[in-house]
Amino acid sequence: MNGEPEVHEEFESRLKAYEGRPAAATGVGRDPVNEPMIRHWCEAMGDTNPAYTGPDAIAPPTMLQAWTMAGLSRRPERTAAYDELLGLLDESGHDAVVATDCEQEYLRLLRPGDEITFDSVIESVSGRKTTKLGPGYFVTTRTDIRAGGELAGTHRFRILKYAPARRPQPPRERRPRPVVNRDNAGFWEGVARHELLIQRCTGCGTLRFPWLPGCNSCGCAEWDTVEASGEGTVYSYVVMHHPPFPAFEPPYTVGLIELAEGVRIISNVVEVPYDKVRVGMPVRLCFRRYDDELVLPVFQGVTR
Protein backbone atom coordinates (compact mmCIF):
# COMPACT_ATOMS: atom_id res chain seq x y z
CA MET A 1 0.00 0.00 0.00
CA ASN A 2 1.79 3.06 -1.11
CA GLY A 3 1.22 5.90 -3.49
CA GLU A 4 -2.22 7.13 -4.26
CA PRO A 5 -4.37 8.71 -1.55
CA GLU A 6 -7.54 7.13 -2.96
CA VAL A 7 -5.98 3.71 -2.47
CA HIS A 8 -5.50 4.51 1.24
CA GLU A 9 -9.04 5.83 1.56
CA GLU A 10 -10.48 2.73 0.01
CA PHE A 11 -8.38 0.55 2.32
CA GLU A 12 -9.28 2.63 5.37
CA SER A 13 -12.98 2.26 4.70
CA ARG A 14 -12.55 -1.51 4.49
CA LEU A 15 -10.80 -1.44 7.88
CA LYS A 16 -13.45 0.85 9.40
CA ALA A 17 -16.12 -1.72 8.56
CA TYR A 18 -14.75 -3.87 11.40
CA GLU A 19 -15.56 -1.30 14.09
CA GLY A 20 -18.15 -2.60 16.53
CA ARG A 21 -17.61 -6.21 15.59
CA PRO A 22 -16.58 -8.74 18.25
CA ALA A 23 -12.85 -9.52 18.52
CA ALA A 24 -13.19 -12.36 21.02
CA ALA A 25 -16.38 -14.26 21.79
CA THR A 26 -16.52 -15.62 25.29
CA GLY A 27 -12.96 -16.61 25.80
CA VAL A 28 -12.11 -18.72 28.80
CA GLY A 29 -8.95 -18.03 30.79
CA ARG A 30 -6.41 -20.82 30.18
CA ASP A 31 -6.07 -21.22 33.95
CA PRO A 32 -8.18 -19.95 36.79
CA VAL A 33 -6.56 -17.19 38.82
CA ASN A 34 -3.78 -19.04 40.63
CA GLU A 35 -0.94 -18.56 43.09
CA PRO A 36 1.96 -19.71 40.87
CA MET A 37 1.16 -17.19 38.13
CA ILE A 38 0.73 -14.46 40.75
CA ARG A 39 4.10 -15.40 42.25
CA HIS A 40 5.85 -15.39 38.85
CA TRP A 41 4.36 -12.00 38.08
CA CYS A 42 5.41 -10.51 41.44
CA GLU A 43 8.94 -11.92 41.03
CA ALA A 44 9.27 -10.37 37.58
CA MET A 45 7.89 -7.00 38.71
CA GLY A 46 9.83 -6.98 41.96
CA ASP A 47 6.49 -6.50 43.70
CA THR A 48 6.64 -7.50 47.36
CA ASN A 49 3.16 -6.27 48.31
CA PRO A 50 1.96 -8.69 51.06
CA ALA A 51 -1.61 -8.45 49.68
CA TYR A 52 -0.50 -10.83 46.90
CA THR A 53 0.64 -13.68 49.17
CA GLY A 54 -0.78 -15.78 51.98
CA PRO A 55 -4.18 -17.38 52.56
CA ASP A 56 -6.17 -14.22 51.68
CA ALA A 57 -4.06 -13.37 48.65
CA ILE A 58 -5.51 -11.28 45.86
CA ALA A 59 -4.05 -11.14 42.38
CA PRO A 60 -2.29 -7.89 41.43
CA PRO A 61 -5.09 -5.98 39.65
CA THR A 62 -2.69 -5.07 36.83
CA MET A 63 -2.58 -8.80 35.94
CA LEU A 64 -6.10 -8.40 34.49
CA GLN A 65 -5.01 -8.94 30.90
CA ALA A 66 -2.58 -11.74 31.78
CA TRP A 67 -5.52 -14.01 32.71
CA THR A 68 -6.85 -13.69 29.15
CA MET A 69 -3.58 -14.34 27.32
CA ALA A 70 -3.40 -17.38 25.06
CA GLY A 71 0.37 -17.77 25.43
CA LEU A 72 1.61 -20.17 22.80
CA SER A 73 -1.73 -21.93 22.43
CA ARG A 74 -4.45 -21.40 19.85
CA ARG A 75 -7.03 -18.66 20.44
CA PRO A 76 -10.37 -20.35 19.90
CA GLU A 77 -12.21 -17.27 21.20
CA ARG A 78 -10.79 -14.99 18.57
CA THR A 79 -13.42 -14.11 15.97
CA ALA A 80 -13.11 -14.42 12.21
CA ALA A 81 -13.70 -10.65 12.03
CA TYR A 82 -10.62 -9.90 14.14
CA ASP A 83 -8.52 -12.42 12.22
CA GLU A 84 -9.65 -10.83 8.96
CA LEU A 85 -8.84 -7.33 10.16
CA LEU A 86 -5.35 -8.32 11.29
CA GLY A 87 -4.93 -10.34 8.09
CA LEU A 88 -5.75 -7.31 5.94
CA LEU A 89 -3.17 -5.28 7.83
CA ASP A 90 -0.54 -8.03 7.64
CA GLU A 91 -1.11 -8.56 3.95
CA SER A 92 -0.80 -4.87 3.20
CA GLY A 93 2.64 -4.83 4.82
CA HIS A 94 1.55 -3.61 8.27
CA ASP A 95 2.69 -6.86 9.80
CA ALA A 96 4.59 -5.56 12.82
CA VAL A 97 2.71 -4.83 16.01
CA VAL A 98 3.32 -2.78 19.11
CA ALA A 99 0.98 -2.03 22.01
CA THR A 100 0.56 1.67 22.74
CA ASP A 101 -2.24 2.13 25.27
CA CYS A 102 -3.77 0.12 28.06
CA GLU A 103 -6.66 1.38 30.20
CA GLN A 104 -7.93 -0.92 32.88
CA GLU A 105 -10.70 -0.52 35.42
CA TYR A 106 -10.86 -2.93 38.28
CA LEU A 107 -14.36 -3.56 39.58
CA ARG A 108 -13.82 -6.62 41.72
CA LEU A 109 -10.71 -8.19 43.26
CA LEU A 110 -9.52 -11.44 41.72
CA ARG A 111 -8.47 -14.31 43.97
CA PRO A 112 -6.98 -17.75 43.37
CA GLY A 113 -9.70 -20.08 42.08
CA ASP A 114 -11.63 -17.41 40.16
CA GLU A 115 -12.63 -18.72 36.72
CA ILE A 116 -12.08 -16.09 34.05
CA THR A 117 -14.21 -15.48 30.97
CA PHE A 118 -14.01 -12.53 28.61
CA ASP A 119 -15.58 -10.89 25.58
CA SER A 120 -13.91 -8.36 23.39
CA VAL A 121 -15.10 -5.89 20.77
CA ILE A 122 -13.20 -3.97 18.08
CA GLU A 123 -13.88 -0.45 19.29
CA SER A 124 -12.09 1.55 16.61
CA VAL A 125 -9.63 1.43 13.74
CA SER A 126 -7.78 4.66 13.04
CA GLY A 127 -6.95 6.17 9.70
CA ARG A 128 -3.43 5.73 8.36
CA LYS A 129 -0.92 7.37 10.71
CA THR A 130 2.71 8.22 10.22
CA THR A 131 4.73 7.10 13.25
CA LYS A 132 8.42 6.85 14.09
CA LEU A 133 8.19 3.10 13.60
CA GLY A 134 6.60 3.47 10.18
CA PRO A 135 3.14 4.10 8.72
CA GLY A 136 0.37 2.17 10.43
CA TYR A 137 -3.09 1.87 11.87
CA PHE A 138 -4.20 1.92 15.51
CA VAL A 139 -6.66 -0.81 16.46
CA THR A 140 -8.49 -0.42 19.77
CA THR A 141 -10.32 -3.27 21.48
CA ARG A 142 -12.36 -3.29 24.67
CA THR A 143 -12.54 -6.43 26.74
CA ASP A 144 -14.94 -7.20 29.57
CA ILE A 145 -13.41 -9.67 31.98
CA ARG A 146 -15.62 -11.73 34.23
CA ALA A 147 -14.86 -13.89 37.24
CA GLY A 148 -17.47 -16.55 37.94
CA GLY A 149 -19.72 -14.73 35.47
CA GLU A 150 -19.51 -11.43 37.35
CA LEU A 151 -17.87 -8.39 35.73
CA ALA A 152 -14.43 -8.03 37.34
CA GLY A 153 -12.83 -5.44 35.11
CA THR A 154 -12.63 -3.77 31.74
CA HIS A 155 -9.57 -3.54 29.61
CA ARG A 156 -9.17 -1.15 26.69
CA PHE A 157 -6.14 -1.96 24.58
CA ARG A 158 -4.65 -0.18 21.61
CA ILE A 159 -2.12 -1.63 19.24
CA LEU A 160 -0.30 -0.10 16.30
CA LYS A 161 -0.06 -2.37 13.28
CA TYR A 162 2.71 -0.86 11.21
CA ALA A 163 4.94 -1.35 8.22
CA PRO A 164 8.45 -1.08 9.70
CA ALA A 165 10.21 1.98 8.33
CA ARG A 166 13.66 0.64 9.10
CA ARG A 167 13.23 -2.95 7.89
CA PRO A 168 16.29 -4.05 5.94
CA GLN A 169 15.02 -3.83 2.36
CA PRO A 170 16.44 -5.75 -0.58
CA PRO A 171 16.68 -3.55 -3.69
CA ARG A 172 13.20 -3.28 -5.06
CA GLU A 173 12.70 -4.83 -8.48
CA ARG A 174 10.02 -3.36 -10.68
CA ARG A 175 7.26 -5.42 -12.18
CA PRO A 176 7.50 -6.21 -15.88
CA ARG A 177 5.98 -3.50 -18.11
CA PRO A 178 2.92 -4.29 -20.20
CA VAL A 179 3.52 -4.59 -23.94
CA VAL A 180 1.36 -1.86 -25.44
CA ASN A 181 0.61 -2.01 -29.18
CA ARG A 182 -2.00 -0.49 -31.49
CA ASP A 183 -4.37 -3.41 -30.88
CA ASN A 184 -4.47 -2.98 -27.09
CA ALA A 185 -3.50 0.68 -26.55
CA GLY A 186 -7.13 1.57 -25.83
CA PHE A 187 -7.20 -0.89 -22.99
CA TRP A 188 -4.15 0.67 -21.26
CA GLU A 189 -5.52 4.18 -21.86
CA GLY A 190 -8.61 3.01 -19.97
CA VAL A 191 -6.50 1.64 -17.13
CA ALA A 192 -4.75 5.01 -16.84
CA ARG A 193 -8.22 6.54 -16.25
CA HIS A 194 -9.10 3.73 -13.79
CA GLU A 195 -11.52 2.19 -16.27
CA LEU A 196 -11.53 -1.45 -17.26
CA LEU A 197 -12.65 -1.45 -20.90
CA ILE A 198 -14.06 -4.48 -22.68
CA GLN A 199 -14.15 -4.56 -26.47
CA ARG A 200 -17.55 -4.93 -28.12
CA CYS A 201 -18.01 -5.98 -31.75
CA THR A 202 -20.16 -3.38 -33.48
CA GLY A 203 -21.16 -6.05 -36.01
CA CYS A 204 -22.69 -8.68 -33.73
CA GLY A 205 -22.41 -7.10 -30.26
CA THR A 206 -20.19 -9.87 -28.83
CA LEU A 207 -17.96 -8.75 -25.94
CA ARG A 208 -14.34 -9.85 -26.04
CA PHE A 209 -11.39 -9.83 -23.71
CA PRO A 210 -8.41 -9.66 -23.97
CA TRP A 211 -8.35 -7.12 -26.76
CA LEU A 212 -8.05 -8.45 -30.32
CA PRO A 213 -8.10 -6.83 -33.76
CA GLY A 214 -11.24 -8.65 -34.87
CA CYS A 215 -14.33 -10.47 -33.63
CA ASN A 216 -14.00 -14.22 -33.06
CA SER A 217 -17.75 -14.66 -33.62
CA CYS A 218 -18.35 -12.80 -36.88
CA GLY A 219 -14.92 -11.65 -38.09
CA CYS A 220 -15.90 -7.98 -38.05
CA ALA A 221 -12.97 -5.59 -37.47
CA GLU A 222 -15.13 -2.75 -36.13
CA TRP A 223 -15.53 -2.35 -32.39
CA ASP A 224 -16.30 -0.02 -29.56
CA THR A 225 -15.91 -0.45 -25.80
CA VAL A 226 -18.00 -0.87 -22.68
CA GLU A 227 -16.66 -0.13 -19.23
CA ALA A 228 -16.74 -3.11 -16.85
CA SER A 229 -18.87 -2.58 -13.74
CA GLY A 230 -16.01 -4.03 -11.68
CA GLU A 231 -18.05 -6.86 -10.17
CA GLY A 232 -16.87 -10.39 -10.77
CA THR A 233 -16.23 -13.82 -9.33
CA VAL A 234 -13.19 -16.06 -9.15
CA TYR A 235 -13.64 -18.51 -12.03
CA SER A 236 -10.34 -20.26 -11.30
CA TYR A 237 -7.05 -19.44 -9.61
CA VAL A 238 -3.55 -20.61 -8.83
CA VAL A 239 -1.35 -19.71 -5.87
CA MET A 240 2.24 -19.03 -6.78
CA HIS A 241 4.67 -20.38 -4.19
CA HIS A 242 7.75 -21.14 -6.26
CA PRO A 243 9.84 -20.03 -8.01
CA PRO A 244 9.95 -16.44 -6.77
CA PHE A 245 10.21 -13.86 -9.57
CA PRO A 246 11.74 -10.42 -9.04
CA ALA A 247 9.07 -7.92 -7.90
CA PHE A 248 6.69 -10.69 -6.87
CA GLU A 249 6.53 -11.96 -3.32
CA PRO A 250 5.16 -15.46 -3.06
CA PRO A 251 2.75 -16.78 -2.04
CA TYR A 252 0.32 -14.74 -4.09
CA THR A 253 -2.86 -15.51 -5.99
CA VAL A 254 -3.33 -15.27 -9.73
CA GLY A 255 -7.03 -15.43 -10.52
CA LEU A 256 -9.06 -15.97 -13.65
CA ILE A 257 -11.88 -13.54 -12.92
CA GLU A 258 -15.22 -13.81 -14.62
CA LEU A 259 -16.57 -10.28 -14.91
CA ALA A 260 -20.28 -9.59 -14.46
CA GLU A 261 -20.34 -8.81 -18.21
CA GLY A 262 -19.36 -12.43 -18.95
CA VAL A 263 -15.77 -12.12 -20.17
CA ARG A 264 -12.78 -13.33 -18.16
CA ILE A 265 -9.56 -11.56 -17.19
CA ILE A 266 -6.38 -12.78 -15.49
CA SER A 267 -5.11 -10.67 -12.61
CA ASN A 268 -4.03 -10.79 -8.98
CA VAL A 269 -6.52 -11.37 -6.20
CA VAL A 270 -5.40 -9.02 -3.42
CA GLU A 271 -6.20 -8.30 0.21
CA VAL A 272 -7.48 -11.83 0.71
CA PRO A 273 -5.00 -14.27 2.28
CA TYR A 274 -3.71 -16.55 -0.49
CA ASP A 275 -5.18 -19.62 1.23
CA LYS A 276 -8.63 -18.06 1.56
CA VAL A 277 -9.26 -17.53 -2.14
CA ARG A 278 -11.95 -19.86 -3.50
CA VAL A 279 -13.64 -20.56 -6.83
CA GLY A 280 -16.90 -18.60 -6.94
CA MET A 281 -15.69 -15.98 -4.46
CA PRO A 282 -17.11 -12.53 -5.29
CA VAL A 283 -14.45 -9.96 -6.10
CA ARG A 284 -14.39 -6.33 -7.06
CA LEU A 285 -12.09 -4.43 -9.37
CA CYS A 286 -9.64 -1.95 -7.95
CA PHE A 287 -6.62 -0.21 -9.40
CA ARG A 288 -3.33 -0.64 -7.63
CA ARG A 289 -0.24 1.45 -8.18
CA TYR A 290 2.97 -0.60 -8.17
CA ASP A 291 5.46 2.12 -8.99
CA ASP A 292 5.61 5.62 -10.43
CA GLU A 293 4.46 4.47 -13.87
CA LEU A 294 2.62 1.18 -13.38
CA VAL A 295 -1.03 0.92 -12.36
CA LEU A 296 -2.79 -2.40 -12.82
CA PRO A 297 -6.38 -3.55 -12.48
CA VAL A 298 -6.53 -6.14 -9.68
CA PHE A 299 -9.36 -7.73 -7.73
CA GLN A 300 -10.12 -7.72 -4.03
CA GLY A 301 -12.43 -10.01 -2.10
CA VAL A 302 -15.92 -8.72 -1.33
CA THR A 303 -17.70 -9.51 1.93
CA ARG A 304 -21.38 -9.93 1.22
Added chain:
Amino acid sequence: MNTGDRLPPLEIPITRTLIVAGAIASRDYQDVHHDPESARQKGSPDIFMNILTTNGLVGRYVTDHFGPRAELRRVAIRLGAPNHPGDTMVLTGTVEEVDGDTATVRVAGTNGIGKHVTGTVTVRVPG
Protein backbone atom coordinates in the same frame (compact mmCIF):
# COMPACT_ATOMS: atom_id res chain seq x y z
CA MET B 1 -2.61 12.16 51.01
CA ASN B 2 -2.91 15.59 49.45
CA THR B 3 -3.14 17.09 46.01
CA GLY B 4 0.34 17.95 44.82
CA ASP B 5 2.08 15.22 46.86
CA ARG B 6 5.04 13.80 45.03
CA LEU B 7 5.84 10.10 45.18
CA PRO B 8 9.54 9.32 45.67
CA PRO B 9 11.09 8.36 42.32
CA LEU B 10 11.69 4.65 41.65
CA GLU B 11 14.66 3.63 39.50
CA ILE B 12 14.19 0.42 37.57
CA PRO B 13 17.19 -1.04 35.73
CA ILE B 14 15.88 -2.40 32.44
CA THR B 15 17.70 -5.70 32.17
CA ARG B 16 17.20 -8.31 29.48
CA THR B 17 16.09 -10.59 32.33
CA LEU B 18 13.37 -8.17 33.48
CA ILE B 19 12.03 -7.78 29.93
CA VAL B 20 11.91 -11.54 29.31
CA ALA B 21 10.64 -12.43 32.80
CA GLY B 22 7.87 -9.82 32.51
CA ALA B 23 6.88 -11.09 29.05
CA ILE B 24 6.68 -14.69 30.26
CA ALA B 25 4.86 -13.81 33.50
CA SER B 26 2.26 -12.04 31.37
CA ARG B 27 2.13 -14.93 28.85
CA ASP B 28 3.19 -12.58 26.05
CA TYR B 29 5.30 -14.51 23.56
CA GLN B 30 5.52 -11.79 20.89
CA ASP B 31 9.04 -12.34 19.54
CA VAL B 32 10.02 -8.67 19.92
CA HIS B 33 10.03 -9.18 23.70
CA HIS B 34 12.59 -12.01 23.73
CA ASP B 35 14.26 -12.42 20.30
CA PRO B 36 16.69 -9.62 19.35
CA GLU B 37 16.97 -10.73 15.70
CA SER B 38 13.19 -10.65 15.21
CA ALA B 39 13.06 -7.27 16.94
CA ARG B 40 15.65 -5.93 14.46
CA GLN B 41 13.68 -7.32 11.52
CA LYS B 42 10.79 -5.18 12.74
CA GLY B 43 12.85 -2.02 12.88
CA SER B 44 13.77 -2.04 16.58
CA PRO B 45 17.45 -2.02 17.69
CA ASP B 46 16.85 -4.70 20.33
CA ILE B 47 14.07 -6.41 22.31
CA PHE B 48 11.80 -4.11 24.31
CA MET B 49 9.56 -4.34 27.37
CA ASN B 50 5.94 -5.34 26.77
CA ILE B 51 3.07 -3.14 27.86
CA LEU B 52 1.84 -5.62 30.48
CA THR B 53 5.15 -5.37 32.35
CA THR B 54 5.05 -1.58 32.23
CA ASN B 55 1.48 -1.76 33.54
CA GLY B 56 2.58 -4.06 36.37
CA LEU B 57 5.49 -1.77 37.28
CA VAL B 58 3.24 1.31 37.34
CA GLY B 59 0.78 -0.53 39.60
CA ARG B 60 3.61 -1.64 41.86
CA TYR B 61 5.01 1.89 42.06
CA VAL B 62 1.70 3.26 43.33
CA THR B 63 0.89 0.44 45.79
CA ASP B 64 4.51 0.49 47.10
CA HIS B 65 3.90 4.09 48.06
CA PHE B 66 0.37 3.84 49.47
CA GLY B 67 0.89 0.48 51.22
CA PRO B 68 -0.71 -2.96 51.13
CA ARG B 69 -4.21 -1.64 51.96
CA ALA B 70 -4.26 0.50 48.82
CA GLU B 71 -6.74 -0.76 46.20
CA LEU B 72 -6.05 -0.04 42.55
CA ARG B 73 -9.24 1.08 40.81
CA ARG B 74 -7.96 2.14 37.42
CA VAL B 75 -4.63 2.15 35.59
CA ALA B 76 -4.46 3.90 32.22
CA ILE B 77 -1.10 4.12 30.48
CA ARG B 78 0.29 5.23 27.15
CA LEU B 79 3.68 4.10 25.88
CA GLY B 80 6.25 6.22 24.09
CA ALA B 81 10.01 5.54 23.96
CA PRO B 82 10.60 1.80 24.33
CA ASN B 83 12.43 0.21 27.27
CA HIS B 84 15.48 -1.56 25.80
CA PRO B 85 18.00 -3.64 27.77
CA GLY B 86 20.74 -1.63 29.43
CA ASP B 87 18.55 1.41 30.03
CA THR B 88 17.15 2.66 33.33
CA MET B 89 13.60 3.85 33.80
CA VAL B 90 12.78 6.34 36.51
CA LEU B 91 9.15 6.39 37.62
CA THR B 92 7.80 9.58 39.12
CA GLY B 93 4.33 10.41 40.34
CA THR B 94 2.22 13.30 41.56
CA VAL B 95 -1.12 13.18 43.35
CA GLU B 96 -3.35 15.09 41.00
CA GLU B 97 -6.65 14.87 42.80
CA VAL B 98 -8.00 13.57 46.09
CA ASP B 99 -11.65 12.69 46.58
CA GLY B 100 -12.30 11.27 50.06
CA ASP B 101 -10.17 8.15 50.32
CA THR B 102 -9.48 7.98 46.57
CA ALA B 103 -6.53 9.59 44.83
CA THR B 104 -5.68 10.09 41.19
CA VAL B 105 -1.96 9.87 40.62
CA ARG B 106 -0.25 11.06 37.47
CA VAL B 107 2.68 8.75 36.70
CA ALA B 108 5.54 9.12 34.23
CA GLY B 109 8.43 6.81 33.46
CA THR B 110 11.46 8.29 31.75
CA ASN B 111 14.34 6.32 30.24
CA GLY B 112 17.53 7.27 28.39
CA ILE B 113 15.70 8.01 25.15
CA GLY B 114 12.61 9.79 26.42
CA LYS B 115 9.24 9.22 28.06
CA HIS B 116 8.55 5.50 28.16
CA VAL B 117 5.19 5.77 29.86
CA THR B 118 2.68 8.37 30.95
CA GLY B 119 -0.51 7.54 32.72
CA THR B 120 -2.96 7.98 35.53
CA VAL B 121 -3.71 5.61 38.37
CA THR B 122 -6.80 5.81 40.54
CA VAL B 123 -6.23 4.26 43.94
CA ARG B 124 -8.40 3.96 47.02
CA VAL B 125 -6.61 4.07 50.35
CA PRO B 126 -9.05 3.12 53.13
CA GLY B 127 -8.45 5.25 56.23
